[in-house]
Amino acid sequence: MRRLLIPLAAMLAALILPCAAGEGDQAQPGGGGAAPTAEQVVSLAISEAIRPGFDGYAAATADLATAVGAACAAPSDATLAAAREAFGATVIAWSRIELYRLGPLLENNRAEAILFWPDRKGIALKQVQAALVQHDETAASATTLVRKSVAMQGFGALEFILFGNGAEALATGDEYRCRYALAIATLQQGTAAAMAAEWADPAGISQRLLAPSDTDPEYRSYREVAEELTGLLAHGVELIRDQRLLPFLGRDGAAPKPKSALFWRSGMTVPSIAANFAGLADLLQRSRLAEATAAENLWVGNGAGFEFSNAARAAALVTDPVEAALADPRQKQALDYLVIVSRSLDTLLGENLAAALGLSVGFSSLDGD
Structure with missing residues (x-):
């Protein structure tokens, strides 16, 4: 009988053992076959x-x-x-x-x-x-x-x-x-x-x-590697929100502070934020991490992909340097929307995806800031 390795979520629950393929194997979108x-x-x-x-x-x-x-x-x-x-x-x-x-x-x-x-x-x-x-x-x-x-x-x-x-x-x-x-x-x-x-x-x-070991202080199992990758995604969108967007948009109703933005002098504030989102989207899509779940959880990856697309579209609406963008209602609305998108992605990646994979992404270095 032909043998396949089981998907990530099941693998983590079954000590990463191969299993025989059968009629119940779940094909996943985007990968041309099994998860x-x-x-x-x-x-x-x-x-x-x-x-x-x-x-x-x-x-x-x-x-x-x-x-x-x-x-x-x-x-x-x-x-x-x-x-x-x-x-x-x-x-x-x-x-x-x-x-x-x-x-x-x-x-x-x-x-x-x-x-x-x-x-x-x-x-x-x-x-x-x-x-x-x-x-x-x-x-x-x-x-x-x-x-x-x-x-x-x-x-x-x-x-x-x-x-x-x-x-x-x-x-x-x-x-x-x-x-x-x-x-x-x-x-x-x-x-x-x-x-x-x-x-x-x-x-x-x-x-x-690729070959986690009991002797490795950080990566002793595939579970720990998977948690690392999932954590990169979840904590990444948190960092974008808390360190890139909110400091200049203003927290809790505070007035915007354009000169608190990263790269405001060069006009690279929003392009850099857009690239942050794009890098995370690339990692999620190319790794196929969100496909390594049971069929009923595939909506998580689809939802995250949708929100990353929303982030790209919103960032593209901000065409002026940050100070001028904040003074323009349409561009300011797009910047505020990026915060909403980041919160949605935080839930999708840090909670829904982690749960679908049976993982815990742990605490972010931002916790307590």
């Missing part, structure tokens, strides 16, 4: 979403370093515009994968060094402005910048250098400011390349996820 196994879900998540995402981010940071280097070598309005455009493309590439918070991204304070946020006390701005005023040479070389505060190393710092007060001098040859920008871009290029290589390493994090 995916736990190993297939993990393999698809890595090969179809995570690795391509980190590869794309590595390519974007390489382009950014090249563009900033060109702006330093030949200052002009055109080279500054190209550097700013490359910054925007890198923000999009980063935002698609920043919520894949496991493995390489969590090592060596990488996430904080890439994006120090939220920064409620304005630490990054103070440190970057001080470096620009003092011409701190240790900030103008990647080899020494890496040993300084993480708040000075990432995209928040680079955004101010490229778009903040005094940035126009880059077009006429502000040599120190440009060297500091290049140091950040170079540092981020190296980090991105390292993370992509670590995800590509067949003996690295991929092996730990």
